[in-house]
Amino acid sequence: MLFTYKQFEFCLYCFKKSSDYFKDEWSICHISNSSNDNIYLKKKVLKSYLWGEKSLIICWEYNIIYSFSYSVPILYFNACFDNGKLLSVNDIEILVHDVFKQQLQENKLGIFSQQEHPYTRTPFFILHPCKTENFLKPIVSISSNINPLVTWLSAIAPVVDLNIDPRYGTVCFNKEKFDSLSNNINHSEI
């Protein structure tokens, strides 16, 4: 298997360690039931945008969840206005950076769509995972890359206006730093 849940879990804890270090406010959520005990990453960000002539505050929520079917991580996201109303596909398209707009218009449903969040069972958008495996394959095989999650996330996150601090990359390629971080992971957490 390309990227197992155990690897995902490990990458997630490393990511979280870096996040705490950079004060980036990602948090880990635990989901337990009779046969699963899973974790995923979550972050909420407030951002202001120019919407026509008005300035608007949008609250984004990003979740990084492991897909057992595809053996890859999937980025789930939602965005709401300050009155709590969720943004539609068309609204999100407006917020998407110009460089992605054309692609999005050509194949909207093929890039992201609304789906049920596997844990909260509420509507969320997902970036489709079909191509993630092809993307991850060469990354996972680079032995110096200890956290493929960072490489993957930093490549796709800009589509939904999620900025990944470049310092995550320095940790991910710096073995010494990575080791010191991973040694600090509390093993009871894993």
Added chain:
Amino acid sequence: MANDREVLRDIWDGKLPVCFNINDEEICDLQTPESYYLMIPRLSYFPLVWDKILIFHSRIFCIQKVKKHFVKHIHSDRQEMEMWLDYNGTPLKWHYPVGLLYDLYAYDTQLPWTVTVHFEKFPENEILHCNSREVVESHFMSTVKEADALKHRGQIISTMQKKEHTQLWLGLQNDKFDQFWAVNKKLMDTSGSDGEFKHIPFRFYSTDEGPFIQKLVKPFTEGQPKSLLNLIEEVYPDIGCDKGI
């Protein structure tokens, strides 16, 4: 497929009688509109019959539209006329097959299954938007893709032609068993190099709103094919299954 064709056919032919009533509070007519009855395949999705409901209720629908138009003027909400259903106060998730929704929420009710049609107050935090059949098709195809990722690492679905994808969808949409299975048999093929599926595609749903349960389960144990009971025991190890199931 040849040896279980009858079973497949029986499953395909499973239908539910459903009675649709418009929510009283959303009617601005003195007369209560008649109920609308339909037999719906258990494997189908509610939005595929929405057009029929709309045409039946078009009189009320038009009145509503006109009323809204005058009351709200241009301030109309983008999604104001989005249709949705509820049963006993629970909004019905259109992306679940009709049979699954019935089994989850209404298995102990008398038939026909009576559900309420709404056009207002779309519960956007509970159900997905569905403003076209393309959305249903896209959802259906993504579940087929996911299932194939589990069965064949996605190799069958990705080598299919677009027209085969379309045929699969139209087969389901138009309730054409042969059209659907002509393509689906490839997706259910186990004659490849491994001679079996990698994993069994399944999900366990419950009414408690907790996560649905999905994990990797191989179809065989020591050469023996697993039964549904084996699967349930593997997924719910704490539940002592009644062997009489």
